[in-house]
Amino acid sequence: MAEVKILTEHYHDDNYRTVDGYLAKNGYEMLKKALKMQPTEIITLVKDAGLRGRGGAGFPTGMKWSFLPNNGEERYLLCNADEGEPCTFKDRMMMERAPHQLIEGMIISAFAVQSKKSYIYIRGEYFYAADVLRKAIKEAYDKGFLGKNILGSGFSHDLDVYCGAGAYICGEETGMISSLEGLKGQPKLKPPFPAVKGYLAKPTVVNNVETLASVIYILRDGVQEYRKNGTEKSPGTKLFSVSGDVMKPGNYEVPLGYPLKDLIEKECGGLKPGRKLKAVIPGGTSAPVLTAEEAYKATMDYECLANMKSMLGSGAITIIDDTRCMVDLLGVITHFYHHESCGQCTPCREGTGWLNKIVRSIHAGNATVNDIDTLCKVADNMKGRTICALSDAAALPVLSFVPKFRSEFEYYIREGKSQVRGISYAQMHH
Amino acid sequence: MLKCTINGKHVEVKEGTTVIQAFKMLGEEIAHYCWHPALSVAGVCRLCMVEIEGNPRLQIACNTAVTEGMVVTNKSEKVKDAVKWGLDFHLINHPLDCPICDQAGECGLQDQYMKFGKYDPEMAEKKVNKHKAVDLGERVVLDSERCILCSRCVRFTEEISKTNELGIFNRGDRSEIGTFEDKPMTDKYSVNTVDICPVGALTSKDFRFKQRVWFLKDRPSVCPGCSTGCNVDVYYNREGFWRVKPRYNPNVNDYWMCDEGRDTYKYQNKFDTVVVGHRGEKEVMKNVNRVINPMHITGGHAEMMDVQFLLQKISEKLGASKPADVALVVTGQSTNEELSAIVSFFASKFDKKNIYHWQNEPEKWNEFDGLLMRGDKNPNTKGLLKVLEQNGVQAQLWKPSLTAGKLTIVVAPENHSAYKDFSAMVKWAGSGQSTIWLGPGLHEDMGMQGEWWVIPGKTTFEKKGSFENFNGHVQSFEPVTTVIDAAVSADEFVTLLKGANFLEIHKIYRNPVERVENQFIFERGEM
Numbered sequence: 001m002a003e004v005k006i007l008t009e010h011y012h013d014d015n016y017r018t019v020d021g022y023l024a025k026n027g028y029e030m031l032k033k034a035l036k037m038q039p040t041e042i043i044t045l046v047k048d049a050g051l052r053g054r055g056g057a058g059f060p061t062g063m064k065w066s067f068l069p070n071n072g073e074e075r076y077l078l079c080n081a082d083e084g085e086p087c088t089f090k091d092r093m094m095m096e097r098a099p100h101q102l103i104e105g106m107i108i109s110a111f112a113v114q115s116k117k118s119y120i121y122i123r124g125e126y127f128y129a130a131d132v133l134r135k136a137i138k139e140a141y142d143k144g145f146l147g148k149n150i151l152g153s154g155f156s157h158d159l160d161v162y163c164g165a166g167a168y169i170c171g172e173e174t175g176m177i178s179s180l181e182g183l184k185g186q187p188k189l190k191p192p193f194p195a196v197k198g199y200l201a202k203p204t205v206v207n208n209v210e211t212l213a214s215v216i217y218i219l220r221d222g223v224q225e226y227r228k229n230g231t232e233k234s235p236g237t238k239l240f241s242v243s244g245d246v247m248k249p250g251n252y253e254v255p256l257g258y259p260l261k262d263l264i265e266k267e268c269g270g271l272k273p274g275r276k277l278k279a280v281i282p283g284g285t286s287a288p289v290l291t292a293e294e295a296y297k298a299t300m301d302y303e304c305l306a307n308m309k310s311m312l313g314s315g316a317i318t319i320i321d322d323t324r325c326m327v328d329l330l331g332v333i334t335h336f337y338h339h340e341s342c343g344q345c346t347p348c349r350e351g352t353g354w355l356n357k358i359v360r361s362i363h364a365g366n367a368t369v370n371d372i373d374t375l376c377k378v379a380d381n382m383k384g385r386t387i388c389a390l391s392d393a394a395a396l397p398v399l400s401f402v403p404k405f406r407s408e409f410e411y412y413i414r415e416g417k418s419q420v421r422g423i424s425y426a427q428m429h430h
Numbered sequence: 431m432l433k434c435t436i437n438g439k440h441v442e443v444k445e446g447t448t449v450i451q452a453f454k455m456l457g458e459e460i461a462h463y464c465w466h467p468a469l470s471v472a473g474v475c476r477l478c479m480v481e482i483e484g485n486p487r488l489q490i491a492c493n494t495a496v497t498e499g500m501v502v503t504n505k506s507e508k509v510k511d512a513v514k515w516g517l518d519f520h521l522i523n524h525p526l527d528c529p530i531c532d533q534a535g536e537c538g539l540q541d542q543y544m545k546f547g548k549y550d551p552e553m554a555e556k557k558v559n560k561h562k563a564v565d566l567g568e569r570v571v572l573d574s575e576r577c578i579l580c581s582r583c584v585r586f587t588e589e590i591s592k593t594n595e596l597g598i599f600n601r602g603d604r605s606e607i608g609t610f611e612d613k614p615m616t617d618k619y620s621v622n623t624v625d626i627c628p629v630g631a632l633t634s635k636d637f638r639f640k641q642r643v644w645f646l647k648d649r650p651s652v653c654p655g656c657s658t659g660c661n662v663d664v665y666y667n668r669e670g671f672w673r674v675k676p677r678y679n680p681n682v683n684d685y686w687m688c689d690e691g692r693d694t695y696k697y698q699n700k701f702d703t704v705v706v707g708h709r710g711e712k713e714v715m716k717n718v719n720r721v722i723n724p725m726h727i728t729g730g731h732a733e734m735m736d737v738q739f740l741l742q743k744i745s746e747k748l749g750a751s752k753p754a755d756v757a758l759v760v761t762g763q764s765t766n767e768e769l770s771a772i773v774s775f776f777a778s779k780f781d782k783k784n785i786y787h788w789q790n791e792p793e794k795w796n797e798f799d800g801l802l803m804r805g806d807k808n809p810n811t812k813g814l815l816k817v818l819e820q821n822g823v824q825a826q827l828w829k830p831s832l833t834a835g836k837l838t839i840v841v842a843p844e845n846h847s848a849y850k851d852f853s854a855m856v857k858w859a860g861s862g863q864s865t866i867w868l869g870p871g872l873h874e875d876m877g878m879q880g881e882w883w884v885i886p887g888k889t890t891f892e893k894k895g896s897f898e899n900f901n902g903h904v905q906s907f908e909p910v911t912t913v914i915d916a917a918v919s920a921d922e923f924v925t926l927l928k929g930a931n932f933l934e935i936h937k938i939y940r941n942p943v944e945r946v947e948n949q950f951i952f953e954r955g956e957m
């Protein structure tokens with residue numbers, strides 16, 4: 001097996017980001033097709049194709065779309081381009097290289113859910129991507145793909161880009177909605193769910209960049225052809241952002257169900273010379289870490305990783321070789337979640353800080369072996385008790401790093417230095 | 431109606447009822463901080479965990495609607511463990527300096543810990559430091575380290591007082607309550623945030639560090655501050671009153687009262703500052719607020735008198751007066767019982783035309799701020815008008831320009847600051863030949879001119895009686911405690927004039943009422 005370029009087929013083409021370059025590669029053809037279909041037909045197609053959300057949770061997209069109540073209320077489509085999950089950088093590439101692909105995917109999706117207005121919520125640091133998108137949107141308006149009565153179909157749609165300020169929590173869909181509404185970026189209590197009461201308390205669909213772009217190819221290829229890639233429960237291709245200790249890190253599009261071992265060794269050129277694989281974080285830092293043995297057995301699909309008690313998440317794969325100290329790495333992760341918790345829910349607000357402090361105590365040589373248990377107990381009690389999944393996302397790395405690499409933690413506490421690096425935290429970080 | 435089972439008890443609830451409301455209906459205990467019956471659901475403290483049959487995940491009771499046949503418990507080990515941890519997360523960065531915290535004794539953390547916690551702390555790390563003693567304005571002080579970020583205060587200013595003055599700034603465990611650009615709060619209802627704050631994060635400037643709450647007792651009464659008549663609890667000890675807090679009444683004031691109303695205890699105390707002790711070298715002076723003894727004043731010279739003796743003299747004086755020579759001044763600050771006694775007594779003996787209604791800024795009487803505060807700063811204007819009507823009296827409006835007659839009985843209002851023309855009244859009364867003055871408060875000009883018969887009056891919190899509020903709601907109340915032993919109400923005054931014995935009709939209220947745990951937050955504030 002190898003890379004299968006469906007979304008990324010033309011990404012090498014510099015012109016692809018302009019409307020002419022995109023049109024030259026049959027761009028906006030599927031929009032024309034879609035506008036001649038019934039909206040519900042498109043939803044059924046997406047359902048049958050089994051497209052699952054690429055933002056993290058893997059929720060079936062067609063099903064999400066059909067949750068919208070038929071109450072005549074205005075509907076909103078929001079594209080989640082916040083891409084906050086550490087180690088994820090696929091949406092950025094998609095927006096920078098193929099803005100029209102996202103725009104086309106969004107107009108089709110908006111038509112399917114009958115939304116007149118959509119926003120791309122893009123993280124603040126992505127100013128280049130935001131720029132590219134803005135230009136592309138203008139081009140799309142000029143060509144009549146956006147605005148009133150698109151291509152004479154009677155369907156009108158407006159699209160805008162909204163820049164966040166670089167908060168991870170604004171990637172959580174209701175946090176994003178709050179931010180878009182001009183409120184503090186804090187998730188909202190559910191129920192009600194966004195499909196019923198979302199942006200401005202109107203029915204709202206939130207989808208990831210990749211999810212929305214994928215819709216085009218389901219329309220183009222049809223259900224059967226689309227399902228040729230991937231597995232029964234995880235159809236299609238997916239972009240993986242591979243980073244860390246491989247020779248060729250980067251974004252790779254492979255069918256879901258692709259063996260992780262092949263991805264590391266074939267696509268990414270293997271590990272650096274003389275290094276051994278120690279661990280892999282398969283879905284962004286929120287996903288529980290896999291040991292090397294697990295990683296070599298894993299296939300990149302929702303089911304396999306769930307069976308391994310991890311998750312596909314955002315598709316960010318972090319390769320960790322034997323020169324890395326897991327105690328050090330966990331500190332980076334706990335720091336991140338401590339910094340990013342919005343602070344509403346007590347277990348998350350206090351727990352993320354507590355976790356980080358315990359790991360820091362280990363780094364500083366102030367911890368006792370009991371602290372390892374406290375660490376796990378705290379993490380365990382942060383799970384499933386909060387408004388959004390950030391609390392779980394902070395707990396899961398701890399609950400996988402510690403049991404799977406416990407000896408490294410014990411060594412660190414006993415000796416006051418890293419087992420792998422042989423030096424203390426202070427020496428490691430000057 | 432939906433049937434559900436809560437901790438094994440069956441209950442029927444209305445559609446839309448939340449699980450926490452069902453718990454409350456049954457009187458089942460449930461831990462919670464952020465939920466408040468009068469505020470929107472925040473769902474942030476995560477303490478109200480319950481186990482619902484058929485759902486593997488614990489749910490929060492405050493944001494879960496009851497469904498038909500739902501079976502809920504919070505007695506399972508799973509829930510107990512979750513609540514224990516929920517409390518622990520609240521406590522890890524909490525200063526836990528209860529001995530120097532003003533909330534101790536009525537603190538949600540203390541209470542819930544005693545009910546649901548009781549474990550050894552596991553937190554060994556350094557606590558987060560935040561701002562201490564932040565001045566939030568005229569009446570409220572914030573200690574951010576004690577704050578558990580339940581957002582009740584924020585929701586109060588958003589949803590009830592609608593000033594939107596409070597917000598949560600920063601995020602994660604750096605979050606702190608504050609006002610925009612640190613502007614002082616101007617909210618006229620700000621102290622309600624102190625009431626609903628489950629911990630010692632928000633404290634009242636007026637009350638903080640003055641008393642330990644377990645040394646205070648409280649009794650219900652009605653706020654005399656305006657014609658709304660908010661239901662209140664008055665906290666007192668042997669020295670007098672210390673604070674006033676709202677008592678829940680869905681027909682009048684819900685859970686709230688205004689800040690001004692909270693000051694009404696001050697003029698009812700013997701001294702207006704009951705600060706005992708020293709500041710540096712100096713002792714803080716107490717200012718006398720109240721008339722303490724019955725007196726007869728002539729030519730600026732006061733003679734203390736036994737109340738029975740004084741009354742005998744007054745009785746003789748009234749008996750010797752011609753009906754047309756006696757006048758009566760009344761206000762809407764007296765109770766129905768007082769007014770009815772004094773007006774009918776007067777009407778039966780003297781000329782009804784000589785009854786004056788003393789009004790304070792009547793042009794403002796119809797003002798209303800949309801929540802509770804009304805322009806009529808008398809708690810019983812409606813009652814007064816009714817009493818006058820019942821006695822067939824067409825009262826004249828009192829004006830300082832009128833000439834005072836031979837003998838005037840003034841039933842003075844207790845809240846002097848609400849009466850801009852109080853001095854004018856005192857001068858006017860003094861310009862006549864003789865004044866019988868029944869009122870609780872002292873005024874510097876009293877007795878400067880003319881002859882005065884001064885009888886210490888009772889204040890609302892000392893009285894038994896009733897007020898009729900702006901919309902005809904009659905509210906009775908009992909005495910909270912007695913501050914001035916010699917004080918009498920106007921109805922007692924009439925009974926005494928009719929020949930009763932002071933010692934027989936006069937009761938002193940000081941029976942202590944034991945307070946059971948944290949009533950305010952858990953029952954009245956409906957935590």
Ligand SMILES: Cc1cc2nc3c(=O)[nH]c(=O)nc-3n(C[C@H](O)[C@H](O)[C@H](O)COP(=O)(O)O)c2cc1C
Pocket residue numbers: 052053054055056057058059061080081082083084085168169170171172173174206207208209211212388389390393
């Ligand atoms: C803390 C947190 C952060 C998230 N960040 C992102 C993000 O940056 N981008 C994204 O697409 N989804 C993110 N999600 C997932 C979204 O909540 C949501 O599930 C997703 O956007 C739905 O789109 P999809 O169905 O197309 O995947 C995040 C979720 C959580 C709990």
Ligand code: SF4
Pocket residue numbers: 169186187340341342343344345346348349386387388389390391
């Ligand atoms: S879980 Fe954490 S990030 Fe999510 S809403 Fe609660 S406090 Fe905010």
Ligand code: SF4
Pocket residue numbers: 576577578579580581582583584607623626627628629631632
């Ligand atoms: S100050 Fe009090 S009421 Fe306000 S959020 Fe903090 S604990 Fe809650």
Ligand code: SF4
Pocket residue numbers: 653654655656657658659660683687688689690691692802803804
């Ligand atoms: S609104 Fe009126 S009755 Fe209520 S507390 Fe204020 S002054 Fe007292």
Ligand code: FES
Pocket residue numbers: 461462463464465472473474475476477478490491492493
């Ligand atoms: S989460 Fe339910 S009371 Fe706080």
